[in-house]
Amino acid sequence: MDFAGKLAAVAASALLFFSGTGLDPVPVLAWLAPLPVFLIAPSLSGWQAAGAGFAACFLGSTNTWYWSAGSHDLPLWPWGAVVTVCFGLTFAASVALYRALFASPLLAAVGAAALWTAVLHVVSVSNPMGITGTLATTQADVPVVLQLASVTGAWGVEFVLMLVPAAIAAVKVRPAVVAAVALAVTLGGGALRLAGSDEETQRIALVASNQKGWAADLREDTSLLDDYLGQLDALPDGVKTVVLPEAAFGSDEARPAVLVEPMRRLAAARGFDIVVGYAHWSGQAKFNYALVFPAGGGEPQAYLKHNDTVSPTGRDLVVTPGGAGVLICLDINFRDPSQDYAAGGTRLLAIPASDEDLNGWQHSRTAVLRGVENGQAVAWGGRQTMLTLADGHGRIIGERPTGNADGFTTVVADVPLGPGATVYTRFGDWFGWLCVGLTVLALGKAFRLRKYRESPSAHPAASS
Template identity: 55%
Template sequence: MDSKRNDLRWVLLALVASAALFYFGTGLAPIPLLTWLAPLPVLLVAPRVSGGAAAAAAFTACLLGSTNLWGWSAHSGDLPLWPWGLAASFTFALAFLLVVVVFRGLVRRGRPLLAVLAAPAPWVALMQLVALVSPVGIVGTLATAQADLPVVLQIASVTGSLGIDYLVLAVPAAIAAAVSGHVRVLAVAAVAVVLVLGGGALRLTGEPGPAQRVALIAHNHASWATSVDTPEGRDLVTAYVEEIASLPPGVRTVVLPEAAFGSAEARPAALVEPLRRVAQQQGVDVVTGFAHRTPEVKYNYALTFPASGGEPVEYLKQHDVVSPLGDEEVFPPVTGARLGIAICADVNFRSPTDQYATAGAELLAVPASDERDNGWQHSRTALFRAVENGVPIAWSGRASTQLLTDGWGRVIADAPVEGPTPFTTVVAETPTGPGATPYSHFGDWFPWTCVALAVIAIALPKRGESRHRTARVADAE
């Protein structure tokens, strides 16, 4: 009885510790170091307590940790708490439960190295499956907290961003295995981490390509898809035109937010003519979000006004829950770096960024729109796509975040969209990146490998325990 009470105390302590670390190590303002520590308390006690207790502690700790999003999600249009916010929380909690169950089973079967290698696999596998079936993709995984640590991010150029999640889980698993008496596993893991981070540091020494000046402009007080069919909308167009005209010399590309303007007309002269004129006069390529609304359908476009003049080139968003979906990448006839176009939630998916990379894009312009609270988090999803595919990204967020990142995921410029002034404008020299990476060419090979490893790892302990039960019965007879 005393032993069970003692186990219960350790389980509860581990649960509370991991929950607190998940709470502060994930979410909208994560602390990177705590993300690595969050799984550790539950992993430490898992081999020493019953399977049910370990599983319950893992699920509850991660679920409680994910409540850091519930306050925002309760009033969010991007991720409403019911049902999507709760679904996300339960998915993360289930994934961590599987991590702990696999780790515990393999350690108790005397396979500590396999436990460390296999434990993160169920998490990666489940995230991969969610990304495939979710209409909005997936954001906010463990990798997000590491988004401002470029040396850690470089593994994504080979594995995709879920390789970062794998690493963040494998390290505490190795520590927990060592504490359980398998010290050599920690040495092996340490060598692997040094190799991964050393490779990342080496990749960061790559020579950037020619730089060009890029500007991001977002109105601090404009609403979604302000109609240019109204005086208010036409005034907003004039204000943007004046802001573009006042940019410093040498700017080659200007990116405005998603749905910066809207209209019942497909190509309203009140928008097209002023932007076409300022683009040609200033010698800049202007990319803006535009929502075309008919009584039946809402189209979510990005329009590019080339510096050379001519009609705007349209791109239709490829991932949207309201607009009809586009299915083509677009390379407007620009005068600077070869420019690809995407819109906001497009970065929640592997494509189209990988398609742009393999087709030779040198810069990706992404008009975006988020809520203020989740703007940083979503902009870092765009940053992952930059690392994965070696393409710089110009992310212009309405009411959220302005971000310029190079093709290695290093932040060049970053600013929240806020303040009493009319605009938040960011201007910076943006070099072309290394270009298409192994991930661009081979895709999600790593997550699918984790799917296979997770299936094997979940099955192995059960078969091993079954054989041992049979052996004990035979000995008794």
């Protein structure tokens, strides 16, 4: 293939990454995105292969820049750019390893997929922001693919999405057979799992003000609280759990009577649990809580966000009387505490959240992915996001974006509770660590092959 053809392959891969990943992905394109670069990798030098992989994935990952440019959570400079560069470097390493091992096509395909997955896994467990927006997230609206996560976690989905195009590019029987088996297990196992029914349902309501802003200060004005109380009181009969956004209200009191008393009365009168995001300001510290007002009208329980880069964090789990494990927004970027809740028998997650409009779909789908991993239904309720109700198999039951012209956005649906603890719940990130081990083996093999090629005994004619 001439230079123009190789350049076209890089451009095609970049375009597929751009359209198949990001904040509004086309799921099928994520499967195809790595393919053009893998096809040309064997005809390039090692550095050229790495460069082609970097260029394709880096350019494709700029699809989030239009959001990141105005983001507080992930500002384009420097963090949005850093994330884009890191994705590019990860794919570059995968392509370079694929090219180095191409004499053994099966090992090349498995090694490339393992390296990609291993890097993302290590980043997820060492990064204070966790991880979201990877290839696995692109499949969040394809439940038949997502079921693999109940055994392997998201890492199995990442692996298969990289293995299939790498095996196709090899054009050899053995990698093609392995990829076909992996795909058959993914789709066949997914279809079988989806065929099961979740008979127990719970009516859940998500209620969010379309008014932007963080933590309405209850010391200054209670009008938003009054409006929320009116919306909650108007909910239909049969609702068992209500979720409001993260930091819907704030105060310098740990237990402000202006919030607690009316919420307690309403929960008792209507017979539903209310989960409310609440910011408690204490000196220089801000405590990010979710307050749970039980249907019986008793004292509220307080869940302190487990993962936060600007606020003190908690470690205690809180389960509503109705059986929902409580998390807050960023918590779903990590394996815990959703896995801890599942291990304790919880089949529903109630998650107050706060996003930035354009990233609302992607973040809600990370929550859906967590639900599939651990067999839990998901109630994702938040500000400037996608209000989402999903069953424990990742099927969307009810959904609406916030930010409409009306004062509030509300979603109410009867949600099948999840099947409960899964293989992944029991064994955790076993597949992610397996990919780390496979990567080490593949890199060792590539290093030995390079030393062999550079040794005089590999070129007897030249040495004579």
